[in-house]
Amino acid sequence: MRRRVLVVDRRPELADTLRTALSGGERPEIVHLRRTTQALDVLVDEGPWDVLVAGPSEESGAGLRRLAQIREVDPTLGLLVTVNGKEPSDLGALVKARPDELVRVPAAPAALRTALLATAAAAEGRRSGAIEAALRTAEQATRLGRIYTVSGPTGGCGKTTVAVNLAAMLGKPGTHRVVLVDLDVQFGEVTAALQLRPAHNLYDMVFDANDQRASGAEVAEALATGLTETPYGFSVLPAPRDPVHGDAITADDVTQLLAVLRQHADYVVVDTPTGLREGVLAALDLSEDIIVVSQVDVPGVANLRTFLSMLQRLGVAPEHQHVLLNKEMVDSGVTAHDAMEILGPVAGSMPFDAGVLRALNEGKPLCVVAPHHPVAAKLWRALAAVLPPDAVPPSEPTDEAPRKRRWWQRGSA
Ligand SMILES: Nc1ncnc2c1ncn2[C@@H]1O[C@H](COP(=O)(O)OP(=O)(O)OP(=O)(O)O)[C@@H](O)[C@H]1O
Ligand SMILES: [Mg+2]
Numbered sequence: 577m578r579r580r581v582l583v584v585d586r587r588p589e590l591a592d593t594l595r596t597a598l599s600g601g602e603r604p605e606i607v608h609l610r611r612t613t614q615a616l617d618v619l620v621d622e623g624p625w626d627v628l629v630a631g632p633s634e635e636s637g638a639g640l641r642r643l644a645q646i647r648e649v650d651p652t653l654g655l656l657v658t659v660n661g662k663e664p665s666d667l668g669a670l671v672k673a674r675p676d677e678l679v680r681v682p683a684a685p686a687a688l689r690t691a692l693l694a695t696a697a698a699a700e701g702r703r704s705g706a707i708e709a710a711l712r713t714a715e716q717a718t719r720l721g722r723i724y725t726v727s728g729p730t731g732g733c734g735k736t737t738v739a740v741n742l743a744a745m746l747g748k749p750g751t752h753r754v755v756l757v758d759l760d761v762q763f764g765e766v767t768a769a770l771q772l773r774p775a776h777n778l779y780d781m782v783f784d785a786n787d788q789r790a791s792g793a794e795v796a797e798a799l800a801t802g803l804t805e806t807p808y809g810f811s812v813l814p815a816p817r818d819p820v821h822g823d824a825i826t827a828d829d830v831t832q833l834l835a836v837l838r839q840h841a842d843y844v845v846v847d848t849p850t851g852l853r854e855g856v857l858a859a860l861d862l863s864e865d866i867i868v869v870s871q872v873d874v875p876g877v878a879n880l881r882t883f884l885s886m887l888q889r890l891g892v893a894p895e896h897q898h899v900l901l902n903k904e905m906v907d908s909g910v911t912a913h914d915a916m917e918i919l920g921p922v923a924g925s926m927p928f929d930a931g932v933l934r935a936l937n938e939g940k941p942l943c944v945v946a947p948h949h950p951v952a953a954k955l956w957r958a959l960a961a962v963l964p965p966d967a968v969p970p971s972e973p974t975d976e977a978p979r980k981r982r983w984w985q986r987g988s989a
Contacts, residue, residue: 579604579696580624584615585631590658590681594629594692597685604696612639616646619653627654627695632681635659637666644672652706654699656691658683721753721838724962725846725859728869729879734902735869736765737932737942739847741955742867744941747809749966752842754810755803759830759859760849761822764815767804771939772812776802779816782829796836808944810845813837827858834862843964852886860890865962866897870915872904872925877915884919900958901925924958926951 581604583591591608598604604626609618612633619625630643634657647655657675664670676698677691726739743756758764758778767774781798784790790798803811813833816822837844846863848856860866866887870880880899887897899922901912912925931949935942943952 578602579626581606581627581629581692581696582609582615582618582625583607583629583631584609584612584634585629586610586612586633587631590629590631593685594688597689598692604692612642615642616649619646619650625653626699627656627692629656629692630658630675632658632660635662635664637669640664640666640669640673643675644669647673652699652702654695656695721841721844722865723834723838723844723846723859723863724865724867725848725856725863726867726869727848727852727856727860727883728850729883730871730876731850733850733869733871733876734900734926734932735850736760736769736847737936738867738869738900738902738955739845740766740769741941741943741952742959743810743843743845744808744944745956745959745963745967746843746845747806748944749964750809751966752809752964753840754843754845755813755837755841756810756845756847757813757833757837757859758815758847759855760847761815761825761855762819762849764822764847766812766847767814769936769939770806770808770812770941772804772806772814774804774812774814776804777814777816777821778825778833779818779821781813781833782825783821792832795832799833799836800840808941825855827854830855830858831862834859838862852883852890857890860887860892864896866892867900867923867959867962868897869900869902872901872912872915873908873910877910877918880915880919898923898959898962900955903928923961924954926954926958 581594583594583606585591588608591606595606598606609615615628619628628646630639633639634643643655643657646653655673655675656677656679657670657673658679658681660681676695679688679691724742726735726742728735739756743754746752747754756766758766761778776798781795781802782790784794803813805811816825834844834846846859848859868880868883870876884897899919901915901922904912904925905928916922927950929949929951931946932942932951935945938945942949943955946952
Protein backbone atom coordinates (compact mmCIF):
# COMPACT_ATOMS: atom_id res chain seq x y z
CA MET A 577 0.00 0.00 0.00
CA ARG A 578 1.22 3.54 -0.78
CA ARG A 579 2.72 5.19 2.27
CA ARG A 580 0.97 8.24 3.65
CA VAL A 581 2.86 11.19 5.06
CA LEU A 582 1.28 14.16 6.83
CA VAL A 583 3.39 17.31 6.86
CA VAL A 584 2.28 19.75 9.53
CA ASP A 585 3.63 23.26 9.01
CA ARG A 586 2.18 26.70 8.48
CA ARG A 587 4.19 27.13 5.28
CA PRO A 588 4.01 24.78 2.29
CA GLU A 589 7.75 24.70 1.39
CA LEU A 590 8.69 21.67 3.47
CA ALA A 591 5.93 19.53 1.92
CA ASP A 592 6.96 20.70 -1.56
CA THR A 593 10.61 19.85 -0.94
CA LEU A 594 9.64 16.39 0.28
CA ARG A 595 7.48 15.81 -2.80
CA THR A 596 10.43 16.68 -5.04
CA ALA A 597 12.87 14.64 -2.97
CA LEU A 598 10.61 11.59 -3.21
CA SER A 599 9.53 11.96 -6.82
CA GLY A 600 11.64 8.98 -7.99
CA GLY A 601 10.88 5.37 -7.03
CA GLU A 602 8.06 4.68 -4.57
CA ARG A 603 6.17 7.96 -4.17
CA PRO A 604 4.37 8.32 -0.90
CA GLU A 605 1.22 10.38 -0.68
CA ILE A 606 2.26 13.66 0.94
CA VAL A 607 -0.51 15.74 2.47
CA HIS A 608 0.16 19.22 3.79
CA LEU A 609 -1.73 20.59 6.80
CA ARG A 610 -1.43 24.29 7.52
CA ARG A 611 -3.58 24.51 10.62
CA THR A 612 -1.36 22.64 12.97
CA THR A 613 -3.86 22.73 15.82
CA GLN A 614 -5.93 20.23 13.82
CA ALA A 615 -3.09 17.76 13.46
CA LEU A 616 -4.43 15.30 16.02
CA ASP A 617 -7.95 15.34 14.51
CA VAL A 618 -6.63 14.76 11.00
CA LEU A 619 -4.35 11.97 12.19
CA VAL A 620 -7.21 10.19 13.88
CA ASP A 621 -10.08 10.93 11.46
CA GLU A 622 -8.27 10.67 8.14
CA GLY A 623 -5.75 7.97 8.98
CA PRO A 624 -4.03 5.66 8.82
CA TRP A 625 -0.81 7.65 8.40
CA ASP A 626 2.68 6.23 8.27
CA VAL A 627 4.71 9.30 9.09
CA LEU A 628 4.07 12.71 10.59
CA VAL A 629 6.58 15.37 9.62
CA ALA A 630 6.57 18.30 12.03
CA GLY A 631 7.71 21.48 10.31
CA PRO A 632 9.45 24.48 11.92
CA SER A 633 6.13 26.00 13.04
CA GLU A 634 5.76 23.05 15.47
CA GLU A 635 8.94 23.98 17.29
CA SER A 636 7.09 26.24 19.69
CA GLY A 637 6.29 24.94 23.19
CA ALA A 638 2.64 24.34 22.22
CA GLY A 639 3.67 22.54 19.04
CA LEU A 640 6.04 20.18 20.84
CA ARG A 641 3.45 19.41 23.50
CA ARG A 642 1.03 18.57 20.68
CA LEU A 643 3.58 16.14 19.31
CA ALA A 644 3.98 14.53 22.74
CA GLN A 645 0.20 14.13 22.89
CA ILE A 646 0.13 12.62 19.41
CA ARG A 647 2.83 10.12 20.41
CA GLU A 648 0.69 9.08 23.38
CA VAL A 649 -2.33 8.52 21.13
CA ASP A 650 -0.40 6.58 18.48
CA PRO A 651 2.91 5.18 19.75
CA THR A 652 3.55 3.43 16.45
CA LEU A 653 3.34 6.47 14.16
CA GLY A 654 6.61 7.51 12.50
CA LEU A 655 7.66 11.00 13.62
CA LEU A 656 10.16 13.22 11.86
CA VAL A 657 10.80 16.54 13.59
CA THR A 658 12.58 19.47 11.98
CA VAL A 659 14.61 21.88 14.08
CA ASN A 660 16.02 25.16 12.94
CA GLY A 661 19.11 25.24 15.08
CA LYS A 662 17.81 26.96 18.21
CA GLU A 663 17.40 25.17 21.54
CA PRO A 664 13.87 23.59 21.46
CA SER A 665 11.52 25.64 23.63
CA ASP A 666 10.16 22.59 25.53
CA LEU A 667 12.83 19.93 25.64
CA GLY A 668 10.71 17.71 27.94
CA ALA A 669 7.86 17.62 25.40
CA LEU A 670 10.33 16.85 22.62
CA VAL A 671 11.68 13.89 24.60
CA LYS A 672 8.12 12.67 25.31
CA ALA A 673 7.29 12.87 21.60
CA ARG A 674 10.15 10.41 20.93
CA PRO A 675 10.88 11.49 17.34
CA ASP A 676 12.39 8.83 15.10
CA GLU A 677 14.53 11.38 13.28
CA LEU A 678 15.55 15.00 13.86
CA VAL A 679 16.53 17.08 10.82
CA ARG A 680 18.05 20.53 10.93
CA VAL A 681 16.33 22.87 8.41
CA PRO A 682 16.82 24.16 5.86
CA ALA A 683 17.99 20.74 4.68
CA ALA A 684 19.02 19.30 1.34
CA PRO A 685 16.24 17.24 -0.33
CA ALA A 686 18.44 14.12 -0.15
CA ALA A 687 18.88 14.49 3.62
CA LEU A 688 15.11 14.91 4.05
CA ARG A 689 14.48 11.89 1.86
CA THR A 690 16.86 9.70 3.89
CA ALA A 691 15.35 10.85 7.19
CA LEU A 692 11.79 10.26 5.97
CA LEU A 693 12.52 6.76 4.72
CA ALA A 694 14.29 5.89 8.00
CA THR A 695 11.28 7.20 9.95
CA ALA A 696 8.87 5.15 7.83
CA ALA A 697 10.97 2.01 8.34
CA ALA A 698 11.06 2.54 12.13
CA ALA A 699 7.28 2.99 12.20
CA GLU A 700 6.74 -0.15 10.16
CA GLY A 701 8.89 -2.13 12.59
CA ARG A 702 6.88 -0.82 15.53
CA ARG A 703 3.56 -1.54 13.80
CA SER A 704 4.39 -5.12 12.91
CA GLY A 705 5.60 -5.64 16.52
CA ALA A 706 2.36 -4.11 17.80
CA ILE A 707 0.26 -6.27 15.46
CA GLU A 708 2.09 -9.43 16.51
CA ALA A 709 1.66 -8.55 20.19
CA ALA A 710 -2.06 -7.88 19.64
CA LEU A 711 -2.45 -11.19 17.81
CA ARG A 712 -0.62 -13.02 20.59
CA THR A 713 -2.86 -11.45 23.23
CA ALA A 714 -6.00 -12.27 21.24
CA GLU A 715 -4.85 -15.84 20.77
CA GLN A 716 -4.07 -16.24 24.47
CA ALA A 717 -7.46 -14.83 25.38
CA THR A 718 -9.32 -17.27 23.16
CA ARG A 719 -7.17 -20.36 23.62
CA LEU A 720 -8.86 -23.00 25.71
CA GLY A 721 -6.93 -25.37 27.92
CA ARG A 722 -6.62 -29.01 26.99
CA ILE A 723 -8.68 -31.40 29.11
CA TYR A 724 -7.52 -34.93 29.90
CA THR A 725 -9.96 -37.27 31.57
CA VAL A 726 -8.56 -40.33 33.32
CA SER A 727 -11.18 -43.06 33.48
CA GLY A 728 -11.42 -46.79 33.84
CA PRO A 729 -13.81 -49.69 34.23
CA THR A 730 -12.59 -51.17 37.52
CA GLY A 731 -12.02 -49.86 41.02
CA GLY A 732 -8.44 -49.57 42.22
CA CYS A 733 -6.91 -49.98 38.75
CA GLY A 734 -4.77 -46.83 39.11
CA LYS A 735 -6.86 -43.93 37.78
CA THR A 736 -5.97 -41.57 40.61
CA THR A 737 -2.30 -42.58 40.46
CA VAL A 738 -2.19 -41.80 36.74
CA ALA A 739 -4.14 -38.52 37.12
CA VAL A 740 -1.89 -37.20 39.90
CA ASN A 741 1.27 -38.09 37.99
CA LEU A 742 -0.03 -36.66 34.73
CA ALA A 743 -0.82 -33.36 36.48
CA ALA A 744 2.72 -33.30 37.92
CA MET A 745 4.22 -34.02 34.50
CA LEU A 746 2.25 -31.16 32.96
CA GLY A 747 2.86 -28.79 35.84
CA LYS A 748 6.55 -29.30 36.23
CA PRO A 749 7.80 -27.12 33.36
CA GLY A 750 6.54 -24.30 35.58
CA THR A 751 5.16 -22.26 32.74
CA HIS A 752 1.82 -24.03 32.47
CA ARG A 753 -1.26 -23.45 34.52
CA VAL A 754 -2.49 -26.93 35.39
CA VAL A 755 -5.42 -27.98 37.52
CA LEU A 756 -6.33 -31.46 38.68
CA VAL A 757 -10.07 -31.93 39.26
CA ASP A 758 -11.21 -34.76 41.50
CA LEU A 759 -14.48 -35.77 39.92
CA ASP A 760 -14.75 -38.86 42.10
CA VAL A 761 -17.32 -36.76 43.92
CA GLN A 762 -18.23 -39.27 46.60
CA PHE A 763 -14.98 -40.97 47.49
CA GLY A 764 -12.33 -38.86 45.85
CA GLU A 765 -8.80 -39.64 46.97
CA VAL A 766 -6.69 -36.87 45.44
CA THR A 767 -6.63 -34.89 48.69
CA ALA A 768 -5.39 -37.91 50.63
CA ALA A 769 -2.96 -39.01 47.91
CA LEU A 770 -1.26 -35.59 48.06
CA GLN A 771 -1.84 -34.99 51.79
CA LEU A 772 -3.54 -31.68 51.09
CA ARG A 773 -5.61 -29.65 53.51
CA PRO A 774 -7.98 -27.87 51.15
CA ALA A 775 -9.96 -24.89 52.31
CA HIS A 776 -12.51 -25.41 49.54
CA ASN A 777 -13.81 -28.25 47.44
CA LEU A 778 -15.94 -28.88 44.40
CA TYR A 779 -19.19 -28.52 46.32
CA ASP A 780 -18.19 -25.04 47.57
CA MET A 781 -17.64 -23.93 44.00
CA VAL A 782 -21.12 -24.90 42.88
CA PHE A 783 -23.15 -24.11 46.00
CA ASP A 784 -23.13 -21.05 48.25
CA ALA A 785 -23.04 -21.03 52.05
CA ASN A 786 -26.84 -21.57 52.15
CA ASP A 787 -26.59 -24.63 49.90
CA GLN A 788 -28.14 -22.66 47.04
CA ARG A 789 -26.72 -23.19 43.56
CA ALA A 790 -24.33 -20.31 42.82
CA SER A 791 -24.57 -18.13 39.70
CA GLY A 792 -22.10 -18.59 36.81
CA ALA A 793 -20.19 -15.48 37.89
CA GLU A 794 -19.98 -16.73 41.48
CA VAL A 795 -18.67 -20.11 40.31
CA ALA A 796 -15.99 -18.40 38.21
CA GLU A 797 -14.97 -16.17 41.12
CA ALA A 798 -14.88 -19.13 43.52
CA LEU A 799 -12.65 -21.06 41.11
CA ALA A 800 -10.33 -18.08 40.74
CA THR A 801 -9.54 -18.04 44.43
CA GLY A 802 -10.58 -21.40 45.83
CA LEU A 803 -8.28 -23.99 44.29
CA THR A 804 -5.71 -25.73 46.45
CA GLU A 805 -2.08 -25.19 45.51
CA THR A 806 0.43 -28.02 45.54
CA PRO A 807 4.22 -27.70 45.41
CA TYR A 808 4.24 -29.72 42.17
CA GLY A 809 3.26 -27.02 39.70
CA PHE A 810 -0.44 -27.75 39.64
CA SER A 811 -3.55 -26.80 41.62
CA VAL A 812 -6.29 -29.11 42.80
CA LEU A 813 -10.05 -28.86 42.83
CA PRO A 814 -10.78 -31.49 45.49
CA ALA A 815 -13.86 -33.68 45.68
CA PRO A 816 -16.51 -32.74 48.26
CA ARG A 817 -15.69 -33.87 51.81
CA ASP A 818 -19.20 -35.22 52.35
CA PRO A 819 -20.38 -37.97 49.95
CA VAL A 820 -23.91 -36.56 50.23
CA HIS A 821 -22.63 -33.30 48.77
CA GLY A 822 -21.11 -35.32 45.96
CA ASP A 823 -24.59 -36.55 45.07
CA ALA A 824 -25.72 -32.98 44.46
CA ILE A 825 -23.18 -32.40 41.69
CA THR A 826 -24.86 -32.76 38.30
CA ALA A 827 -23.50 -33.24 34.79
CA ASP A 828 -24.32 -29.58 34.09
CA ASP A 829 -22.23 -28.54 37.10
CA VAL A 830 -19.31 -30.53 35.73
CA THR A 831 -19.68 -28.92 32.32
CA GLN A 832 -19.79 -25.47 33.89
CA LEU A 833 -16.74 -26.05 36.10
CA LEU A 834 -14.64 -27.47 33.29
CA ALA A 835 -15.73 -24.77 30.86
CA VAL A 836 -14.51 -22.09 33.29
CA LEU A 837 -11.30 -23.91 34.16
CA ARG A 838 -10.26 -24.44 30.59
CA GLN A 839 -10.58 -20.74 29.87
CA HIS A 840 -7.86 -20.07 32.42
CA ALA A 841 -5.76 -23.21 32.61
CA ASP A 842 -3.44 -24.58 29.97
CA TYR A 843 -4.21 -28.13 31.10
CA VAL A 844 -7.01 -29.65 33.12
CA VAL A 845 -6.65 -33.24 34.34
CA VAL A 846 -9.86 -34.89 35.51
CA ASP A 847 -9.74 -37.90 37.83
CA THR A 848 -12.98 -39.89 37.74
CA PRO A 849 -14.78 -42.61 39.68
CA THR A 850 -14.99 -46.07 38.16
CA GLY A 851 -17.29 -46.34 35.16
CA LEU A 852 -19.20 -43.91 33.02
CA ARG A 853 -21.73 -42.12 35.19
CA GLU A 854 -23.28 -38.81 34.07
CA GLY A 855 -20.65 -36.44 35.47
CA VAL A 856 -17.93 -38.49 33.79
CA LEU A 857 -19.76 -38.38 30.46
CA ALA A 858 -19.94 -34.59 30.78
CA ALA A 859 -16.16 -34.50 31.31
CA LEU A 860 -15.56 -36.85 28.38
CA ASP A 861 -17.59 -34.54 26.16
CA LEU A 862 -15.16 -31.68 26.79
CA SER A 863 -11.97 -33.76 26.76
CA GLU A 864 -9.36 -33.84 24.05
CA ASP A 865 -7.76 -36.93 25.54
CA ILE A 866 -9.33 -39.82 27.38
CA ILE A 867 -6.90 -41.96 29.29
CA VAL A 868 -8.35 -45.35 30.08
CA VAL A 869 -6.63 -47.26 32.85
CA SER A 870 -7.13 -50.95 33.51
CA GLN A 871 -5.58 -53.64 35.64
CA VAL A 872 -3.83 -56.55 33.95
CA ASP A 873 -6.05 -59.39 35.09
CA VAL A 874 -8.91 -61.33 33.52
CA PRO A 875 -11.83 -59.27 34.92
CA GLY A 876 -9.92 -56.04 34.27
CA VAL A 877 -9.29 -56.83 30.63
CA ALA A 878 -12.85 -58.09 30.11
CA ASN A 879 -14.28 -54.89 31.60
CA LEU A 880 -11.87 -52.83 29.58
CA ARG A 881 -13.21 -54.34 26.36
CA THR A 882 -16.75 -53.43 27.34
CA PHE A 883 -15.64 -49.96 28.43
CA LEU A 884 -13.88 -49.30 25.11
CA SER A 885 -16.90 -50.44 23.13
CA MET A 886 -19.05 -48.05 25.20
CA LEU A 887 -16.68 -45.22 24.33
CA GLN A 888 -17.04 -46.20 20.71
CA ARG A 889 -20.83 -46.08 21.00
CA LEU A 890 -20.51 -42.66 22.58
CA GLY A 891 -18.67 -41.53 19.48
CA VAL A 892 -15.23 -41.07 21.05
CA ALA A 893 -12.70 -41.28 18.22
CA PRO A 894 -10.01 -43.96 18.78
CA GLU A 895 -7.23 -41.39 18.36
CA HIS A 896 -8.50 -39.61 21.48
CA GLN A 897 -8.33 -42.76 23.61
CA HIS A 898 -5.12 -43.86 25.28
CA VAL A 899 -5.19 -47.18 27.07
CA LEU A 900 -2.81 -47.78 29.97
CA LEU A 901 -2.46 -51.25 31.45
CA ASN A 902 -1.42 -51.19 35.08
CA LYS A 903 -0.28 -53.48 37.86
CA GLU A 904 1.15 -56.17 35.64
CA MET A 905 2.58 -58.93 37.88
CA VAL A 906 4.99 -61.67 37.06
CA ASP A 907 3.55 -65.15 37.54
CA SER A 908 -0.01 -63.84 37.82
CA GLY A 909 -1.08 -65.87 34.79
CA VAL A 910 -1.94 -62.82 32.62
CA THR A 911 0.57 -60.49 31.00
CA ALA A 912 0.18 -57.13 29.27
CA HIS A 913 1.10 -58.98 26.09
CA ASP A 914 -1.91 -61.33 26.57
CA ALA A 915 -4.14 -58.31 27.10
CA MET A 916 -2.87 -56.68 23.91
CA GLU A 917 -3.67 -59.80 21.93
CA ILE A 918 -7.28 -59.23 22.88
CA LEU A 919 -7.36 -55.43 22.86
CA GLY A 920 -4.86 -54.50 20.19
CA PRO A 921 -2.03 -52.02 20.78
CA VAL A 922 -2.10 -49.85 23.91
CA ALA A 923 -0.28 -46.66 24.91
CA GLY A 924 1.73 -48.44 27.58
CA SER A 925 1.81 -50.81 30.48
CA MET A 926 3.17 -50.45 34.02
CA PRO A 927 4.27 -53.20 36.40
CA PHE A 928 2.97 -53.67 39.91
CA ASP A 929 5.58 -52.18 42.21
CA ALA A 930 5.66 -51.25 45.89
CA GLY A 931 7.34 -47.96 44.95
CA VAL A 932 3.92 -46.66 43.84
CA LEU A 933 2.51 -47.33 47.30
CA ARG A 934 5.55 -45.77 48.97
CA ALA A 935 5.01 -42.54 46.99
CA LEU A 936 1.32 -42.63 47.89
CA ASN A 937 2.10 -43.06 51.58
CA GLU A 938 4.53 -40.17 51.36
CA GLY A 939 1.77 -38.07 49.79
CA LYS A 940 3.76 -37.18 46.67
CA PRO A 941 3.47 -38.02 42.97
CA LEU A 942 5.75 -40.93 42.10
CA CYS A 943 7.20 -39.12 39.10
CA VAL A 944 8.31 -36.34 41.45
CA VAL A 945 9.84 -38.40 44.27
CA ALA A 946 11.29 -41.07 42.01
CA PRO A 947 11.36 -39.85 38.41
CA HIS A 948 13.50 -42.79 37.32
CA HIS A 949 11.41 -45.44 39.02
CA PRO A 950 10.39 -48.09 36.42
CA VAL A 951 6.66 -47.29 36.83
CA ALA A 952 7.30 -43.53 36.54
CA ALA A 953 9.51 -44.04 33.48
CA LYS A 954 6.94 -46.30 31.80
CA LEU A 955 4.13 -43.90 32.62
CA TRP A 956 6.17 -41.07 31.15
CA ARG A 957 6.71 -43.03 27.93
CA ALA A 958 3.06 -44.10 27.75
CA LEU A 959 1.86 -40.52 28.10
CA ALA A 960 4.54 -38.93 25.91
CA ALA A 961 2.13 -38.68 22.98
CA VAL A 962 -0.29 -36.50 24.94
CA LEU A 963 2.27 -34.33 26.75
CA PRO A 964 3.27 -30.93 25.39
CA PRO A 965 6.67 -30.81 23.65
CA ASP A 966 8.22 -28.75 26.46
CA ALA A 967 7.30 -31.25 29.18
CA VAL A 968 10.40 -32.57 30.90
CA PRO A 969 10.66 -35.47 33.34
CA PRO A 970 9.83 -34.05 36.79
CA SER A 971 12.34 -33.84 39.62
CA GLU A 972 12.16 -33.15 43.36
CA PRO A 973 10.37 -29.89 44.24
CA THR A 974 12.12 -27.23 46.30
CA ASP A 975 11.06 -26.63 49.90
CA GLU A 976 9.63 -23.29 48.85
CA ALA A 977 6.07 -22.88 50.12
CA PRO A 978 3.49 -22.44 47.37
CA ARG A 979 2.84 -18.77 46.70
CA LYS A 980 -0.49 -17.30 47.68
CA ARG A 981 -2.18 -15.86 44.64
CA ARG A 982 -5.28 -15.85 42.57
CA TRP A 983 -4.88 -19.12 40.84
CA TRP A 984 -4.96 -17.89 37.25
CA GLN A 985 -3.27 -14.57 37.74
CA ARG A 986 -1.24 -13.65 34.66
CA GLY A 987 2.49 -14.11 34.87
CA SER A 988 2.11 -16.19 37.99
CA ALA A 989 3.49 -19.44 36.61
N1 LIG B 1 1.58 -49.96 39.35
C1 LIG B 1 1.22 -50.05 40.61
N2 LIG B 1 1.90 -50.81 41.48
C2 LIG B 1 1.53 -50.92 42.78
N3 LIG B 1 0.49 -50.29 43.30
C3 LIG B 1 -0.23 -49.48 42.50
C4 LIG B 1 0.09 -49.32 41.12
N4 LIG B 1 -0.79 -48.45 40.59
C5 LIG B 1 -1.63 -48.10 41.58
N5 LIG B 1 -1.29 -48.71 42.71
C6 LIG B 1 -1.94 -48.63 44.03
O1 LIG B 1 -3.25 -49.18 43.89
C7 LIG B 1 -4.16 -48.48 44.72
C8 LIG B 1 -5.32 -48.00 43.86
O2 LIG B 1 -4.79 -47.06 42.96
P1 LIG B 1 -5.62 -45.77 42.57
O3 LIG B 1 -6.19 -45.15 43.77
O4 LIG B 1 -4.75 -44.96 41.70
O5 LIG B 1 -6.74 -46.47 41.73
P2 LIG B 1 -8.15 -45.86 41.30
O6 LIG B 1 -8.47 -46.50 40.00
O7 LIG B 1 -8.11 -44.42 41.34
O8 LIG B 1 -9.08 -46.42 42.43
P3 LIG B 1 -10.61 -45.99 42.70
O9 LIG B 1 -11.42 -46.78 41.73
O10 LIG B 1 -10.84 -46.39 44.13
O11 LIG B 1 -10.70 -44.53 42.47
C9 LIG B 1 -3.39 -47.39 45.39
O12 LIG B 1 -3.00 -47.83 46.66
C10 LIG B 1 -2.18 -47.21 44.50
O13 LIG B 1 -1.06 -46.72 45.19
MG1 LIG C 1 -9.39 -43.03 42.30
